[in-house]
Amino acid sequence: MNYILILGATSDMAYATAREFAQRGWGLLLAARNEKQLAVLKNDLQTRYNVPVHTLVFEAADFGSHADFYSRLPHQPEVTALFFGYLGEQEKAQADWEEAKRIIDANYTGAVSILNLVANDYEQKKKGCIIGVSSVAGERGRKSNYLYGSAKAGLTAYLSGLRNRLTAAGVHVVTVKPGFVATRMTEHLKLPKPLTASPEQVGKAIFKAYIKKTNVLWVLPVWQLIMQNIRMIPEAVFKKMNL
Amino acid sequence: MKKTIANWGQYPCLEADELHFREEEEIAEIIGKSASLIARGRGRCYGDASLGETVVSTTRFNKFISFDRDRGILDCQAGVSLEEVLKLVVPAGWFLPVTPGTKFITVGGAVASDVHGKNHHKEGSFCKWVLDFSLMNSKGEQVLCSREHNAELFETSCGGMGLTGIITRVRFQLKAIETAYIKQTQLKAANLKEVFQLFEQYRDVTYTVAWIDCLQSGDSLGRSILMLGEHAQAEELPRKLQQAPLQLSDKLKLSVPFNFPSFTLNSYSIKAFNFAYYHKLRKQQQSSIASYDSFFYPLDFVHHWNRMYGPKGFVQYQFVLPLHNSYEGLTTILQRISKKGMGSFLAVLKLFGPQEQGLISFPMEGYTLALDFPVCDGLFPFLDELDELVHELGGRIYLSKDARMKSSMFFRGYPGAVDFIRSLESFDPDHKFVSLQRKRLAIPA
Numbered sequence: 001m002n003y004i005l006i007l008g009a010t011s012d013m014a015y016a017t018a019r020e021f022a023q024r025g026w027g028l029l030l031a032a033r034n035e036k037q038l039a040v041l042k043n044d045l046q047t048r049y050n051v052p053v054h055t056l057v058f059e060a061a062d063f064g065s066h067a068d069f070y071s072r073l074p075h076q077p078e079v080t081a082l083f084f085g086y087l088g089e090q091e092k093a094q095a096d097w098e099e100a101k102r103i104i105d106a107n108y109t110g111a112v113s114i115l116n117l118v119a120n121d122y123e124q125k126k127k128g129c130i131i132g133v134s135s136v137a138g139e140r141g142r143k144s145n146y147l148y149g150s151a152k153a154g155l156t157a158y159l160s161g162l163r164n165r166l167t168a169a170g171v172h173v174v175t176v177k178p179g180f181v182a183t184r185m186t187e188h189l190k191l192p193k194p195l196t197a198s199p200e201q202v203g204k205a206i207f208k209a210y211i212k213k214t215n216v217l218w219v220l221p222v223w224q225l226i227m228q229n230i231r232m233i234p235e236a237v238f239k240k241m242n243l
Numbered sequence: 244m245k246k247t248i249a250n251w252g253q254y255p256c257l258e259a260d261e262l263h264f265r266e267e268e269e270i271a272e273i274i275g276k277s278a279s280l281i282a283r284g285r286g287r288c289y290g291d292a293s294l295g296e297t298v299v300s301t302t303r304f305n306k307f308i309s310f311d312r313d314r315g316i317l318d319c320q321a322g323v324s325l326e327e328v329l330k331l332v333v334p335a336g337w338f339l340p341v342t343p344g345t346k347f348i349t350v351g352g353a354v355a356s357d358v359h360g361k362n363h364h365k366e367g368s369f370c371k372w373v374l375d376f377s378l379m380n381s382k383g384e385q386v387l388c389s390r391e392h393n394a395e396l397f398e399t400s401c402g403g404m405g406l407t408g409i410i411t412r413v414r415f416q417l418k419a420i421e422t423a424y425i426k427q428t429q430l431k432a433a434n435l436k437e438v439f440q441l442f443e444q445y446r447d448v449t450y451t452v453a454w455i456d457c458l459q460s461g462d463s464l465g466r467s468i469l470m471l472g473e474h475a476q477a478e479e480l481p482r483k484l485q486q487a488p489l490q491l492s493d494k495l496k497l498s499v500p501f502n503f504p505s506f507t508l509n510s511y512s513i514k515a516f517n518f519a520y521y522h523k524l525r526k527q528q529q530s531s532i533a534s535y536d537s538f539f540y541p542l543d544f545v546h547h548w549n550r551m552y553g554p555k556g557f558v559q560y561q562f563v564l565p566l567h568n569s570y571e572g573l574t575t576i577l578q579r580i581s582k583k584g585m586g587s588f589l590a591v592l593k594l595f596g597p598q599e600q601g602l603i604s605f606p607m608e609g610y611t612l613a614l615d616f617p618v619c620d621g622l623f624p625f626l627d628e629l630d631e632l633v634h635e636l637g638g639r640i641y642l643s644k645d646a647r648m649k650s651s652m653f654f655r656g657y658p659g660a661v662d663f664i665r666s667l668e669s670f671d672p673d674h675k676f677v678s679l680q681r682k683r684l685a686i687p688a
């Protein structure tokens with residue numbers, strides 16, 4: 001049986017992705033910090049798909065625990081998908097280092113810490129697939145969310161480098177750029193409907209990207225166009241824009 | 244952050260806060276910090292029953308808890324949709340005990356509206372099959388409700404339109420099936436008298452429903468097609484389907500002669516609508532095998548069909564009349580509607596049996612008719628006139644479809660309203676759970 005390790009399994013996108021894999025008979029290793037919610041998800045997914053589901057406690061910012069966590073997995077996962085992330089509050093983070101650090105750790109440092117271990121393992125085994133959820137916010141820093149954006153920019157560059165390194169070993173890396181998604185993270189925001197995907201759409205797109213070995217997944221293709229245009233705006237103009 | 248929200252009829256439309264929750268603690272928190280709120284499932288009620296200042300969406304609280312495949316008992320969070328339930332239980336040989344004409348509703352919504360299906364005359368409404376549920380009350384406490392525990396709260400919440408609290412999980416009994424298919428028979432009825440005779444004659448059939456052509460008058464008033472359905476047994480299926488009788492096959496195109504969606508929908512643009520299908524049914528009686536999807540949910544194949552009524556939206560008018568008055572009553576009302584020329588061209592007629600639970604559950608023994616009216620000038624006064632007729636005949640209006648009835652109509656039609664309110668006062672003295680409908684109907688809030 002194939003297993004997928006899902007990091008940040010309590011995210012709406014992660015749940016939708018878990019369903020896509022479980023529906024096709026994959027076993028699930030669900031890792032997250034909210035144990036109670038993990039138990040709810042486990043019941044649900046087992047009931048729906050009758051596949052083995054294991055739950056594991058995982059804190060992205062507890063770097064020291066990662067090696068132990070990874071070495072003790074009950075099954076070797078063929079696929080590792082990373083969903084955890086934290087939007088945080090930009091203004092607060094400008095003044096409060098703790099908030100800034102939370103953002104950086106949840107979106108970048110924590111990802112590097114765990115994915116380094118996964119990458120080394122997969123490289124040695126000469127197989128495996130790593131899926132990382134980054135964000136279009138990482139394409140260009142904007143005053144409204146550059147802390148989150150810069151951490152995601154770091155993650156995007158990291159995943160790109162990882163792909164470059166692991167291709168030789170036959171290990172594939174997918175970078176996911178979802179655009180806006182209607183999840184818990186964005187519930188308090190007013191998102192434009194045509195630019196917003198549902199978590200279910202993301203789950204389906206991720207499974208397809210895994211099968212097709214897509215490198216960079218733009219869940220809604222319109223976002224690729226938007227970001228191309230945003231990147232082309234000269235800095236002299238961009239810096240004066242209200243974004 | 245305010246958001247524009249409307250239910251299925253697209254009327255009324257309001258700006259409201261919409262909150263979601265994924266964990267029980269979050270609901271308690273929302274209840275604690277909101278002055279007033281109302282639960283909302285998939286918004287398939289037509290009017291304002293799940294609209295309010297603060298709308299608490301259950302759609303992300305949609306996880307299964309357990310499924311006993313031997314006994315057919317399902318336990319799930321209230322935001323699970325009937326569509327998801329069917330996906331899980333049908334392949335295991337189980338079906339919903341009662342289902343409305345769409346599968347895009349939540350289990351919580353099925354309890355709160357105590358929904359009925361085409362089998363009410365034989366199998367009652369949804370809550371009859373509910374074993375227990377948990378409800379988050381106005382103090383943010385989780386209360387287990389069943390016929391044994393907190394029986395009064397159970398009774399008040401069945402069909403209670405969300406006014407007692409937020410139902411968080413529901414455990415209910417499913418119905419055993421051998422196949423995912425329905426053996427359906429369609430019968431022509433030349434007028435209302437004939438269709439009533441047919442309903443009587445086939446009273447023992449599990450599923451019955453009639454589509455009435457509202458443009459007929461005189462001797463043809465009430466011309467209709469009656470559909471009968473029974474869950475098909477394995478040996479009744481065509482050979483090819485017998486290999487996997489509980490699986491719906493996408494490839495095999497079954498004969499679904501009654502192509503409801505395109506047939507009704509196109510009809511709205513045609514003034515001189517003739518009941519094409521009625522004539523297409525050459526024989527007096529025609530039988531076929533249909534998938535459960537096409538038998539129960541023909542409208543679900545057309546997403547957003549509700550938007551065709553234009554930006555002002557529409558209301559669905561559904562009433563029930565006591566059995567002894569049903570025939571005369573329907574004759575009068577159909578005449579009024581056809582004379583006014585405002586309504587949809589099709590109406591749906593069903594037979595209810597006695598109703599067992601709920602203080603303000605809709606069903607009562609008799610016939611129920613439902614039809615759509617696009618919102619336009621003069622519509623509401625006309626519906627008020629119809630309300631008077633319905634009232635005089637001893638009938639009432641379905642709260643889950645209602646967006647406009649006057650408070651007096653509610654109190655006159657629902658003898659249980661007084662007990663319902665008394666019960667609400669004891670369970671929710673601070674009036675936390677308030678919908679637009681509650682305010683409109685002047686249920687003390």
Ligand SMILES: Cc1cc2nc3c(=O)[nH]c(=O)nc-3n(C[C@H](O)[C@H](O)[C@H](O)COP(=O)(O)OP(=O)(O)OC[C@H]3O[C@@H](n4cnc5c(N)ncnc54)[C@H](O)[C@@H]3O)c2cc1C
Pocket residue numbers: 250251281282283284285286287288289292293301321322342343344345347348349350351352353355356357358359360403404405406408409410411542643644678
């Ligand atoms: C095409 C179509 C066909 C239909 N056919 C039928 C039919 O044949 N028979 C029938 O009975 N109905 C029928 N309906 C109506 C529909 O079944 C009911 O309105 C149902 O209650 C909608 O459920 P929902 O999950 O969308 O809830 P909503 O529409 O969002 O809410 C309906 C009511 O339930 C309450 N509610 C919802 N969830 C909860 C909860 N968790 N806890 C407490 N209260 C809650 C709301 O406050 C509101 O009062 C039909 C609707 C459509 C669109």
Ligand SMILES: NC(=O)c1ccc[n+]([C@@H]2O[C@H](COP(=O)([O-])OP(=O)(O)OC[C@H]3O[C@@H](n4cnc5c(N)ncnc54)[C@H](OP(=O)(O)O)[C@@H]3O)[C@@H](O)[C@H]2O)c1
Pocket residue numbers: 008009010011012013014032033034058059060061083084085086087105106110133134135136177178179180181182183184185186
């Ligand atoms: N929603 C969008 O519009 C959007 C757009 C682009 C990219 N993304 C990215 O998509 C991913 C999934 O997010 P989502 O939208 O599904 O939102 P979400 O439901 O809020 O998911 C975020 C997840 O990250 C977990 N998490 C946060 N900090 C953590 C930590 N220190 N350790 C372990 N887990 C931690 C959260 O766990 P808890 O439940 O324990 O808090 C939660 O499960 C995120 O990386 C996000 O940045 C989202």
